Amino acid sequence: MKKLIMITLATGLSLATWAQEKPQENVRYNQYGVKVNRNPLAVEERNGILVFESPSQDYRLWFDIRVQADGATFFGENKDFDKIGDGVSIRRARFAVKAQISKDWYGELDTDFANGSFELKDAILVYSGLRNFEFTAGNFKEGFSMECTTTSRYLALLERPMVVQTFGPSRHIGLQAKYNWKWLLAEGGIHFQAVEGQETRTYVEDNNKDYGRSSGNSYTGKFVIMPFYEKANYGLHIGAAASYRLPKSDVDPADYNGSRFSTRNATSINRKKYLDTDVIDGTDHDFLYGFELAGFKNGFRFQSEYIGNDTYIKESSKLTNKDTKHFNGWYAQAAYLLFGGKQQYNVQDGEFTQPTRGKSWGDIELVGRYDFLDLTSNGIFGGSGENYTFGINYYVNNSVKIMLNYMYSNNDRYANGKGKLYVGYDVDGNPTKDPTKVADAKGKAGVDYHMLGIRFEIDF
Numbered sequence: 001m002k003k004l005i006m007i008t009l010a011t012g013l014s015l016a017t018w019a020q021e022k023p024q025e026n027v028r029y030n031q032y033g034v035k036v037n038r039n040p041l042a043v044e045e046r047n048g049i050l051v052f053e054s055p056s057q058d059y060r061l062w063f064d065i066r067v068q069a070d071g072a073t074f075f076g077e078n079k080d081f082d083k084i085g086d087g088v089s090i091r092r093a094r095f096a097v098k099a100q101i102s103k104d105w106y107g108e109l110d111t112d113f114a115n116g117s118f119e120l121k122d123a124i125l126v127y128s129g130l131r132n133f134e135f136t137a138g139n140f141k142e143g144f145s146m147e148c149t150t151t152s153r154y155l156a157l158l159e160r161p162m163v164v165q166t167f168g169p170s171r172h173i174g175l176q177a178k179y180n181w182k183w184l185l186a187e188g189g190i191h192f193q194a195v196e197g198q199e200t201r202t203y204v205e206d207n208n209k210d211y212g213r214s215s216g217n218s219y220t221g222k223f224v225i226m227p228f229y230e231k232a233n234y235g236l237h238i239g240a241a242a243s244y245r246l247p248k249s250d251v252d253p254a255d256y257n258g259s260r261f262s263t264r265n266a267t268s269i270n271r272k273k274y275l276d277t278d279v280i281d282g283t284d285h286d287f288l289y290g291f292e293l294a295g296f297k298n299g300f301r302f303q304s305e306y307i308g309n310d311t312y313i314k315e316s317s318k319l320t321n322k323d324t325k326h327f328n329g330w331y332a333q334a335a336y337l338l339f340g341g342k343q344q345y346n347v348q349d350g351e352f353t354q355p356t357r358g359k360s361w362g363d364i365e366l367v368g369r370y371d372f373l374d375l376t377s378n379g380i381f382g383g384s385g386e387n388y389t390f391g392i393n394y395y396v397n398n399s400v401k402i403m404l405n406y407m408y409s410n411n412d413r414y415a416n417g418k419g420k421l422y423v424g425y426d427v428d429g430n431p432t433k434d435p436t437k438v439a440d441a442k443g444k445a446g447v448d449y450h451m452l453g454i455r456f457e458i459d460f
Helices: 002-011 015-021 162-167 198-211
Strands: 042-046 049-053 060-075 087-100 105-112 119-127 133-141 171-181 184-191 218-225 234-245 283-297 300-313 325-337 342-346 351-356 363-377 380-395 400-411 448-459
Touching: 087 119, 162 300, 162 325, 162 363, 283 342, 300 342, 325 342, 325 380
Parallel strands: none
Antiparallel strands: 042 049, 049 060, 060 087, 060 448, 087 105, 105 119, 119 133, 133 171, 171 184, 184 218, 218 234, 234 283, 283 300, 300 325, 325 363, 342 351, 363 380, 380 400, 400 448
16 A cells, blocks of 8 residues: 555556556447447347347347248139249248337337348337337338238238238338327328339439439328227227328339239239239329228137228329229138137237247137229229138247148139230130130139148247
């Protein structure tokens, strides 16, 4: 101690100064040379998800990885029509990093590498510092359809119904506010262009650079009532949504200021889009609206939606018939867990989530769905179609699910994929792609077929 005092007197340094300048073993700096705070994290597995969390629970980081391997075979299509090829694919190969940065701030980056193609999914910042409110900025799904916003991890069948695939707004850059209080869920936002992949981004840049076009925007809102929000074993969901949509710049510059609606028949492996309006020239705006009814009790659940879209046409359009185009569709589905499992409903987001299993070895769920879509209206002949789908889901554990689907698809004569697909026979008995030349003498017009599909899924 005497030696320390002598050194201090000789150098003119105080004890406090000496203590501050003494190297500290716990000090750390980031790559930019800035001193950083340190917070020890606990690591654990939660239902198959690796989670890092601080003792205060204010900071939490986890990974969300999803792989879905699909296969499908098709049969029963007319031998003289376009052949449908069987196939396999990696339907989704998702990698996401999610973090609760503090009590009020959350961030997420979600990507997809399915079949070797990169696609950006969610890229968001969320603030939840106001009671019952949540504000989101970035690239995310618009608050519209219940089935559209449900994560693919918890889909009851291999694909979403046609009406949701066609009209569900899915992900766009935007800002959104959500209010959630007991039995009430309300959300609304402004959304701009999509940023799915390189092709979409190139379209946006070309429309901006070559033509000076704005990105376009839409205003979307949703209102949900949940009368039995506090009940764990049963519940009811009643919702309505609307969206006012201006043309966006995330399309081929030649198709700008137009609307196009198309879909596959609820399978990703058959790439044929039988139902397709082609580009509707001179769109002023689209008005999208939807209604939802769903519920559950113990191992049973049902879900249904009606979605309509009105496309308003400018007087400058090249179309002969400039009347508003009315397109619509709906679906209804039900599911039941056979071995004592229970359906789970997420009140915060107004959608179904992962069910609990009734046995140590898992549980089996039976699912049935009917869906219909009509894309023909006032001079636009996009066709109509319906699907009958039945599924068996085996929930092995928290991470593994095996799905088996059978589907019968029935399309009308106008569902010819913009004139590319055969839909019937003419008066001479020859296959024709022109619905106006189909003669009923050879039987019902339109493409009908059956599908058997399977999915092996792991989430971790």
